[in-house]
Amino acid sequence: MKTDLHDLSIYLKNRAYALGFSECRISDVDLGQAPEHLHTWLAAGMHGSMHYMEEHADLRSAPALLQPGCVRAICVRLDYLPATFAGRQKDTSPTPHPNWQHRYWQRLADPKAANVSLYAQGRDYHKVVRQRLQKLADVISAHLPHRYRVFSDSAPVMEVALATKAGLGWRGKHTLLLNREGGSLFFLGEILTDCPLPIDEPINEHCGSCRACIDVCPTRAIVGPYKLDARRCISYLTIEHKGSIDAELRPLIGNRIYGCDDCQLICPWNKFAKIAQVPDFEPRNHLDQASLLELFDWTEEEFQQRLQGSAIKRIGHAQWLRNIAIALGNAPPSRTIFNALKARLLHPDGIVVEHVLWAIQRQEEGLIKKGNF
Numbered sequence: 001m002k003t004d005l006h007d008l009s010i011y012l013k014n015r016a017y018a019l020g021f022s023e024c025r026i027s028d029v030d031l032g033q034a035p036e037h038l039h040t041w042l043a044a045g046m047h048g049s050m051h052y053m054e055e056h057a058d059l060r061s062a063p064a065l066l067q068p069g070c071v072r073a074i075c076v077r078l079d080y081l082p083a084t085f086a087g088r089q090k091d092t093s094p095t096p097h098p099n100w101q102h103r104y105w106q107r108l109a110d111p112k113a114a115n116v117s118l119y120a121q122g123r124d125y126h127k128v129v130r131q132r133l134q135k136l137a138d139v140i141s142a143h144l145p146h147r148y149r150v151f152s153d154s155a156p157v158m159e160v161a162l163a164t165k166a167g168l169g170w171r172g173k174h175t176l177l178l179n180r181e182g183g184s185l186f187f188l189g190e191i192l193t194d195c196p197l198p199i200d201e202p203i204n205e206h207c208g209s210c211r212a213c214i215d216v217c218p219t220r221a222i223v224g225p226y227k228l229d230a231r232r233c234i235s236y237l238t239i240e241h242k243g244s245i246d247a248e249l250r251p252l253i254g255n256r257i258y259g260c261d262d263c264q265l266i267c268p269w270n271k272f273a274k275i276a277q278v279p280d281f282e283p284r285n286h287l288d289q290a291s292l293l294e295l296f297d298w299t300e301e302e303f304q305q306r307l308q309g310s311a312i313k314r315i316g317h318a319q320w321l322r323n324i325a326i327a328l329g330n331a332p333p334s335r336t337i338f339n340a341l342k343a344r345l346l347h348p349d350g351i352v353v354e355h356v357l358w359a360i361q362r363q364e365e366g367l368i369k370k371g372n373f
């Protein structure tokens, strides 16, 4: 029985590593200036149609409203870079193949390839992180009574702000958390608890004068350091945003059909990204190598059945087709693509049809220019 809080925190961190988390650190729950920044961001409308960001802004700003009596956030990081995608330096090494990012840029440059962001190619992370966090919370309960709640993007918590405070990394100019040993390809999760464990210190930031993430962003969504206009972000447009996508932004989306990794993959610190320690994030349905046409061909039933347990399932088949139609409209002119698009014109969803028509028009213009229409 560990009743000494210092001993308990060391024991807890060791248990966290055993559960597959790469790091576990503890902060208090004072969010400093983050709530003010959140309100400025909301007031500027940068959350677009993510109304949940607005509705729960007060809870987001004060963890103690969400979990009464909490005084600590036990913050963890779970790496998600799939070995299948990034290779390994040696058989069981957590270090990816040198220059592994090259494969990502190659797929982006291949107009037939469907790009699903790395975090979503395997199992839905919400469940994976929460189940492990629950086991971690049980470790404390076995030694001391405590009131707690576990989170991973599952409730209004400012996860990056808490993790920064705990020293899991620093906030990059792309707004995500990164660190020198693990880059940024990890999920965050936390336990809010009333157990007054000893706290860890934040770490220094190491972005310096770099601004590679800002410059690479295809839609110019990072409007300044630490400032993301979600309305322009491909991750928002392909996942969060329902309905029609601004026609001006469609060509900039390229062949990214679910999420986007560009601002992370350009980051020099992601040379040090770590391979996922848990098998759940390995690609399913070979989403790391699928073609646009192959995925566009999935029926509603196939979509539902193949994406069981994946976060992608939540956007629904119609939004999936909307996203792929944009990518097909951005592909070089081809009769096969043109015909595949035409076959979707009778889809019952008006949004799908609108995007398919846009893509058909782009393909038609290209085929006419090629003298192939």
Ligand code: B12
Binding pocket: 033, 034, 035, 037, 038, 041, 050, 053, 117, 118, 119, 152, 153, 154, 155, 156, 157, 158, 159, 160, 161, 171, 174, 175, 176, 177, 178, 184, 185, 186, 187, 188, 189, 225, 226, 227, 228, 230, 233, 235, 236, 240, 258, 259, 260, 261, 263
């Ligand atoms: C809403 C949301 C989104 C939105 C908006 C993103 C955003 N940056 O706000 C959209 C849909 C665009 C999105 C996209 C992605 N997301 Co997201 N998202 C969230 C969510 C639910 C809330 C984030 C939030 O509070 N935004 C509100 C704004 C105000 O916060 P902010 O941009 O972080 O702004 C802060 C800074 O600007 C700072 N600030 C302002 N001025 C200054 C000045 C200085 C000097 C500094 C240091 C800071 C600073 O203060 C603000 C408040 O803290 C979190 C989970 C959670 N509950 O926290 C996941 C989360 C941030 N997302 C995550 C991921 C993985 C992604 C994607 C990579 C997915 C993908 N591959 O497509 C992309 C990355 C896009 C990007 N560059 O951010 C992970 C990030 C893990 C990590 N390593 O940090 C999280 C933590 C989920 C998780 N549990 O793991 N996401």
Ligand code: SF4
Binding pocket: 174, 216, 217, 218, 219, 220, 221, 222, 228, 232, 233, 234, 235, 259, 260, 261, 262, 263, 264
């Ligand atoms: S995820 Fe893509 S679109 Fe969004 S900020 Fe990063 S590079 Fe830009």
Ligand code: SF4
Binding pocket: 172, 173, 174, 178, 206, 207, 208, 210, 211, 212, 213, 214, 263, 266, 267, 268, 269
């Ligand atoms: S790309 Fe450069 S500025 Fe952006 S997060 Fe990485 S180090 Fe920081």
